[in-house]
Amino acid sequence: MRHSKLGRIAVAAIATLSLATLTACGSDDPAPGSTGATSGGDKGGNIKVGFSQLGAESGWRTANTESIKANLTAENGFDLTFVDAQQKQENQIKALRDFIDQDVDIIAFSPVIETGWDEVLQDIKDAEIPLVLVDRTVDTTVEDPYVTWIGADFTQEGRTAGEWVKKNHPDAKIFELQGTMGSGAQTNRQEGFREVIGDNVIGEASGNFTRAEGKAAVEGALAAYPDMDLIFAHNDDMGLGAVEALEAAGKKPGVDVKIVTVDGVRDGLQALHDGKFNYVVECNPAFGNQLADLLRSVKAGETVPKETIVIDEAFDQTITQEFIDARTF
Amino acid sequence: MSGPTVELTPDTPSSPPPAQPAAQPRPSVARRIMQHQLFWPVVALIALIILCGIKNPTFLTIELRDGNLFGQLVDIARMSATPLLLALGMALVIATGGIDLSVGAVMAISLAVSLTYLDGAANPGSVSTAAVAVLLGVAVALAAGLFNGFMVSVLGVQPFIATMILMVAGRGVAMLITQGQITTVTSAPFKFLGSGFVFGIPTPVIIALIMLVAVAILVRRTALGMLLESIGINREASRLAGVQSRNITWLVYIVCALLAGLAGIVYGAPTMAADANNIGLMKEMDAIMCVVLGGTALSGGKFYLSGTVVGALILSTIERAVVIFHIPSQITPLFKALVIIVVCVAQSPKLRELLRDGAAKLRPRALPEVAS
Known part of the structure; x- marks a missing residue:
């Protein structure tokens, strides 16, 4: 994937590819x-x-x-x-x-x-x-x-999150923290969510599914959308980044600003239990x-x-x- | 406004206009400012900040909370720390006419080593353990720098190719260290490096400032900076003139990698997650962009640390402006590209000539060329 971004220079691309094969050491x-593999003893x-x-x-x-x-x-x-x-x-x-x-x-x-x-x-x-x-x-x-x-079904995950928001916070002003742009999880979760409650989304930014970038995006959103009161994050990690940003700004995550996420990894569920998240849609592995x-x-x-x-x-x-x-x- | 200004001050004395010939008819003050290589980048930065401030007045407010500074400008300063650390080393490498594409991968390796050590340590929360973790991470970066420098200076491999080896292989190394998992640990002192405060100022900003001053002293208060530039202009001539081209070239790759290792630790510390696939991904391009935005030519022979600082600030301000201006995520890359194109075009020597107009055109001068 890194290759394609460098690919503008053909020579560079070729060199990179040849290097990539070199680095696959041990692939013998x-x-x-x-x-x-239990090839012999088939029961x-x-x-x-x-x-x-x-x-x-x-x-x-x-x-x-x-x-x-x-x-x-x-x-x-x-x-x-x-x-x-x-x-x-x-x-x-x-x-x-x-x-x-x-x-x-x-x-x-x-x-x-x-x-x-x-x-x-x-x-x-x-x-x-x-x-x-x-x-x-x-x-x-x-x-x-x-x-x-x-x-x-990422779309259904987005829909489930949207329906909870519609039922519990129908007037929410939502900031949507998107995953890596163009990934299936981002496109479809957004589609499902907006199908249900798209009119309430007042702002969006991509956090690339990482805590660090999710935090940075929410720091900006706090100034850009001062009246936002709900964050929908496309994964738990960005939601956790949002928690850090909100706490640093003196707001109470889960109370002042509600947080709805998708994934359901342990850290995310812990935040839910601690009252920092409000709703988590599982993406069950x-x-x-x-x-x-x-x-x-x-x-x-x-x-x-x-x-x-x-x-x-x-x-x-x-x-x-x-x-x-x-x-x- | 105090955020960025604070960062600029220590650097200003370290950037005497090295390119300007001394014997010049005195141009007016305004013209001298206009022609300074920092003029357009600074204008762009200030314009961006003002535009954000108009769009959203709270953007400019900085408040003191629990004795710590908070605000959008503080965030921007903190976000600039990583690209600045990378770009400082990159500027030195570029000054010698080289390039280091491996900095992003070195970030990933250092963080992977630090966090893997912390993960296995008996007491990851103690200050001494965290210090050892940082030292280990930096030591691995040192090894990477030794390797890069060896390839370039001793074996004479093209810098682009030599450092591409680590750029590609480095992530593999980081993956081996973390065994393909995202290693997460908890260690308060380590986290402090990324999200703590010293005297109310975010720790990453302090770390970046210390490194900036150290590098500035190293290259501008000794002859090293001049020697770097001479190597960048003509390696062979410098060697014949008695400059230790080989050792100095080796040294800059080591410095660059050390700073990259530190950048990796500072970048990864707030989240404490060693994600070998993503930490530092494409950051080498960010670093090169900071250096170029600051007026340093990729052809080498000249470099501006102060410009590099401005470049890093521009980069993170753009990042934040995207949210402030409510720009839809689909077109954010386009917005970033537009700002960078505008800055690069504004810096172009041709355009400056047009602006300078008339009589001034007769004066021969060495303007920093901008690779855009």
Whole structure:
């Protein structure tokens, strides 16, 4: 991604690419982070699943990985080969090819980027292995590349947040703290939210999903929109940045300025419990059980819906400390 | 207004107009000010601040809360600390005719090392542990600088390529250190570096000021600054004249990386999250922009620390103005680009000639060229 921004100079781009391959040292290992493939000892009836996770770039992703590993176990009737791609497409393609060679029953993966999968997807199709996409989607020329996709509905998350605001603070003057512009989570959460209560949004700024930039944006918003009394942040981290900015300005987050966020990571829920957030819509990473059910249906040859939406919850300040402590992410 | 003015004062004495030939017919004071390389950047900065102030009068207020300064201008000063730290080192490197593209990645490595150490430490809340964490982070930055300097000065690799190695590989290193996770820890003394106050002034501002003064003394109160410029003008001629080109070039890459390491720590301290993918991303471009906005030419041979300070302030003021002017997020990049284009065009020697007009055109002079 960094390449494309530098790409103006062709030479630079080429140099960068060649360097990138250099830095992928250690990628000679057959599968980085592979958790022992049990090729020989197949227990009869177990579904052989090859799962390629894109990496572990955030707490959300780690929780997602843990949930998948915890549900696709031998006891539950799965024989899982899990490979962490460490956020490199070449690792992921390699893992997918390994899965084909191992002749697994189902391949599941979360693509690290949308494009560049044509060849390997065609190979998977030729090998007649059903493919399940998890969390993210692909953009490919291969026809009908996957049987089903499972992930979160960002638009619905935005809608849920909007409906809470409409019900509880219908006159709110809202400042919207957007995620990285153009990302799926930003575009769709905004769309869903504004569908419901767009007229009340008086200002917006991007905080790039980070605490630091969320804080900076809210510092500015305090002067630019002095009458704002509700912040809708596209993720918890920016909401936490907003809390810091509000407290520094002598305002009480959750009281003077209400905060509604999406994600539901532990830090965010803690802020909710402490009364600094008012409402948190979950973006649930722990959908391993839903994935397991889906994989069973695919294996049994049942027709599955093209899309499976992960069940998201939403929390208000009545959340209990026990619930937060039990949170794995 | 006191926020930015405070930052400017210590730097002013360190920037004698080095480019102006001494034997000149005395131009009028107004004209001398107009022709100073800082004139247009300062005008742009003040104009931005005034426009924000008109749009929103509270923008200009600075209040004292619990003995600490608060206000939009204070925020801007605090936000300027990171780009300034990077740009100070970058200005020195650019003066030698080089460039350091690795500063953003060095930020990520330093912060990753510091926070990973804190994460594993028995008592992350103690001052001594935090101090060790900072030292470790800076030490790793030192190693990065040694590497960059070695590539450029000893092996003679083009600076653009030599530092691009770390720019790309550095993030990989940071990812290895954090094992691909976002490491978060809690340590009050470490956090203080990013969001604390000293004598009512935000700590990052103090740190940036100390470094600014240190660098200014290093290059302007010794011959080092002149030697840097001579290397930037003609490396070989400087060497033949007895300037230790190799060692000095090596040194500036080390200084640049050290400042970048410090910038990483200051930037990451408020949130205490070592996000190897995002910390310092594209910050090398910010640093180069600060240096160029301040009137330093990318061709080397000349540099202005005071201009660099103004450049950093402009950059963070634009960042804030976007919110103050209620600019929709989709067009913020366009707005930023427009302001920067205006500043760069205003600095262009051609335009200045047009402005200067007539008789003044006859005087030959070395104007700072602006790479835009």
